[in-house]
Amino acid sequence: MVEERLTMGGGGTLTLHQEGPRVHMEAERLADGRGLYKVWLHGEQGGKLLLGTLAPEGGALRLRRTLSVGALEQAGCWPRFRAEAPLAFAFNSQPSGQWYCEQHPERLVSDPVLKKQLTGAMLCRRGEGGFSLAAPLRADRPVRLPALFCLARTERREGQLHLVWDFDGEGNPKVPHKRE
16 A cells, blocks of 8 residues: 655645555644635646545544545546645635635636636735735836736825726626726
8 A cells, every 4th residue: 555645735645555546635734713624636637636624633624535536537636736625614704895815716707717817816906896906016016917907906005006906706807997
């Protein structure tokens, strides 16, 4: 029996034991009280597989699954993949209208091109019917969402100019209203 231990994006480890055509997996991460975490496998060729939600056990969050090599291959997550354990639901969600640091803004938008452009944390503000994302406007750095540059407005946040984009509840960009 071969054992392999992977570090998961978002924190924690995924341990694998392959026994013939079966792969036993155990994911574990610190129980930080922030919310619910899901474990995803991402194959090198674009495959994606949800293993499940981590549950409290013995002071940590754990998930155990056994899958066939065939099922992992069919999902595009075998033999090479990476594991991720992102926060899927925050227990203490941010109050509407207040800016906070969103670690994974790519999960909020629906368009695949935008998902690829949204790497790294951004400021986020939730409101009725949608949300806004903001990034500092700097002359020495590229714009965070070049595909939506023409839809951005500017706002000052803590003395610095930011580009702000508005999205509807499904994660689609909103076109600013025409001004007369």
